[in-house]
Amino acid sequence: MTGIVDADSVTKRYGEVLGLNGFTASFPAGITGLVGPNGAGKSTLFRLLAGQLRADAGSLTLLGFPAWGQGEFRRRVGYCPEHASLFDWMTGFDFVSTLLRVDGFSRSEAHERAARAIETVGLTAARDRRMKAYSKGMRQRIKLAQCIAHDPQLILLDEPLNGVDPVGRAQLSALMRQLSATGHHLIVSSHVLYEVERLTEQIVMIAHGQAIAQGDLHRIRDLIDSRPHMVDLETPDPRGLARLLGAWDHIVSIEFTGPEKLRVLTRSPEAFYAALPALVVTERLNVRSVHSADDNLDSVFRYLAGGGR
């Protein structure tokens, strides 16, 4: 693997809990979205990349360097953690300029860069306010400012849009695209596929600490769309409805989930939804509700994590 970030069978345990479980993926140049539900292992991977955790097994490199360690290569990396307490007693400007000095910039250079980075994230008006007075969105912005202020080659953004208002989301997304266009490599994590779709077509999907899909978003979308689709129906005569539905060739299985409920698994949701109204009318069925049980992202992850079964 020769990506910007390469992970080979990386495992990280927290006692009995597995944070990452043999995670293997290669993150190419440009923007890559790391998508997964909460608790999938995204933040664990970021902390490993940021040198805050040591992998129990496997190999993890960024920019060709082992992730565990505080070598000089870290000046080429910017990290925006999801949960990190800021130095609340400092102003936003002091915060960014102090961290720039830890990066090795002189005081004047640190001040100049801090001012520019804060302007970049749209916080200039609040730069001299103490950060304890910042809103969640402002805190996200100031974290992003400290992350990009030293002009790093690789930028790690852990849920950067979390807590940011819709206008701010659009602005920060545009900023990420601009950063990519100017030669920076970004890894952006999110539990919302839609957010990442707007940024990049390169994604790594993670669930249960493992990379369950990687590559072009459209291919993964096709995979998701071709999976059996689950539909819950409510009717006073579930057995009668099941008998009729069972004749359709795209139905994979029918399960009775209650006295008046059944769950149908279909390979072709489009055909199912197109044919169901006609069936209801011609057979004079009383179908009280139709509910797609797996439209949410969690179900997609469950499906992919289950090996496409």
Add this chain to the structure above:
Amino acid sequence: MSIAAPRYGATSAVRLGRGHRTLAIVGRELRRRAGLGTWLVVALTYLAVTLIITINTEFASLIGQLSLSTFETPYASPAWPFLMLIVATSVGAGSLAEDVGNRSITLYLSRPIRRIDYLAAKTAATGSWIVIAAVGPGLAGLAIVLALGWAPASLVLTGAGAFVAVGLLASIFFTGLALALSSLTTRSLYAGVGIFGVVLSLEIGAPIVSGLTGNTTVAYASPITDILSVAQSAFGISGPYATDPLTSAVILAFAGVFLAIFAGWRISRVEVVGE
């Protein structure tokens, strides 16, 4: 409002070395600890020590018994170790514990700073505050005495040397202790309780064990007794001392350095686990 990607013309900007980066953390940490509580306890230490020195010096002058040993009285007072414990707790207990507890350490560790530099910065900042409280008050008291003309300059200078020597030794110990305990927990409260608990339990426990076993060397286990012996010797008080001053000085210095190394070992292994 519009935003744009930064266009830095200085990707090749000169980066300063490890010393500069470490100093940046020292500066940040010194300011972090400069809260109202710290200033109050430091001011209280200055007030207590200078009052003790000036009153004792005036009294000793009046009865014609002014000597170097007159300046030793702050160390013999129970107020001094108590104030030093409060200072060590307020500036040192949260030094490492807070950063790990609230995960702000992540902001440092993701930068080109070695963990040993991080610890060195924390040690320098914590140690600076403790030196200010351990050495400064004695010197301030002597300056007042000198300004008032209550003691000859030669005696004041000798006393200043003794204050610096004893104060630095105490600072090494309290800095190491505060860092070690701060590295063991993610809550500064626990570290603070630990600082008081360790020192006071040794101070109370050592004489009891010594009395029960008849083993006088157990007295060396009490850092306050050690500091008092060193102070008595430095200020020219003739023995007998509770412990041998030279041995006590070596124990204090060794313990302080050992505890700081222990904190370094802890920090080198620390992993920041999220929510």
